[in-house]
Amino acid sequence: MWCRTEFHKVYQRLGVHLEEKGESFYNPYIPGVIEGLTKQGLVEESQGARVIFIEGINIPLIVVKSDGGFNYASTDLAALWYRLNEEKAEWIIYVTDVGQQQHFDMVFKAAKRAGWLPQGDNYPKASHVGFGLVLGEDGKRFRTRNTEVVRLVDLLDEAKNRSKAALIERGKGEEWTEEEIDSTADAVGYGAVKYADLKNNRLTNYTFNFDQMLNDKGNTAFYLLYAHARICSIIRRSGKDVEEVKNKGTLVLEHKDERDLGRHLLQFAEVVEEACTNLLPNVVCDYLYNLSEIFSKFYSNPECKVIGSDKETSRLLLCEATAVVMRKCFNLLGITPIYKI
CATH class of the missing domain: 3.40.50.620 (HUPs)
Structure with missing residues (x-):
């Protein structure tokens, strides 16, 4: 019991x-x-x-x-x-x-x-x-200092607490309700532990490192969740009803960065099939990280301005498509998406 x-x-x-x-x-x-x-x-x-x-x-x-x-x-x-x-x-x-x-x-x-x-x-x-095994920074099976094996529930709680502290440090304690902070800390903290495990080939041993998995840069859940929240923010700031845009808008990919993003989105189905066939969730992680990087390149390009451009509708559709596919990836990985950060 x-x-x-x-x-x-x-x-x-x-x-x-x-x-x-x-x-x-x-x-x-x-x-x-x-x-x-x-x-x-x-x-x-x-x-x-x-x-x-x-x-x-x-x-x-x-x-x-x-x-x-x-x-x-x-x-x-x-x-x-x-x-x-x-x-x-x-x-x-x-x-x-x-x-x-x-x-x-x-x-x-x-x-x-x-x-x-x-x-x-x-x-x-x-x-x-x-x-494979989860290793400590000494290269041995991950344990506490008194040589006991670390309990997963303690790792998850620690990840949530660190995420919550980081949110408060960013000033979210003054902007958000306690419930918003807590639910976001849940998503980021638990997502960080899950993603750190799943992004590796399952047969490979890996080193557990809190600072690395909660980093807001690089191939981490925090970075990916932030990328998703940023896309949602772009759509909100446009002031457009995204459902109305999807019903009436047309997607036109003229710029190279737009086409690169569109091509990567089209690969989603075959990536899922590969991951399921070979039982390798890291394939989905790789795809998701690359998707975030390709979107960042698209959005950072001044030639691909979204809000206020004459191609706003098309680019909002591209943003929405990216967010939808990211949420599908999060769902497959058991990670809860966040919509603002």
Whole structure:
């Protein structure tokens, strides 16, 4: 119960919603699954245990221990069977550290031998998503000074507190309500931790650094959220109803910087497809950061003036399109956008 309470604090801050089925949920299904695999001739006796031999791997998958007890492999096979047969899952994604790669590879290969999963990459399918370690600045696993592993909830709270302090230092405490400051600190602080993790290739270890992830320059959530808020500010300052502009306006990309931005926006769909196919959220992060940089180049160019130019309508549409795609990226990354800063 204590663990569940602590986990809930993290999920609440991250905006994660779970449909919980703990390990014990699958216990009643284990005997039937093992019996079915045995009838198929997949389960063999080995040194008092019951195992499944996997081609190309020199250790067997133990499904019943020598003392007759079940183990993680037993549970994982039962869970996989349940998800495929009862929940009719099309794609099951297991997210654990890279050290469990071989275990799940063996489970999936056993499932293919049993005919639960098709050969190749057809549906239904199961994938393992491994991830690397979070390191401290000493290059070792991230811990506190007394060598305890840092709790994620404490990291998130620290990130929010630092974000809140930065907002107040910028003078927002006098301009905004306490609620506005708090919600913005939530979005920036929690978004900073998420983005710092997701922008790296998931298999790569990375060094945790608060100052770097809360920097308002470079490839950080703060920079990207600020860029989005600035676009929203441009649209507001125009005094135009953006919905009316979208209904009646026409997009014309004459300047090179406009065309560069338009081309990058058109790449969004294929970027999402690549990220989903390869299960690499950093692909979305790279795209989002590049989008912000390309927009900044467009907006900073005096030849691409938005408000008050004879091409205001078209350029407002380009600003809105950029903001919409940025929000789509934030949504995919689990980051809450902010609309003013």
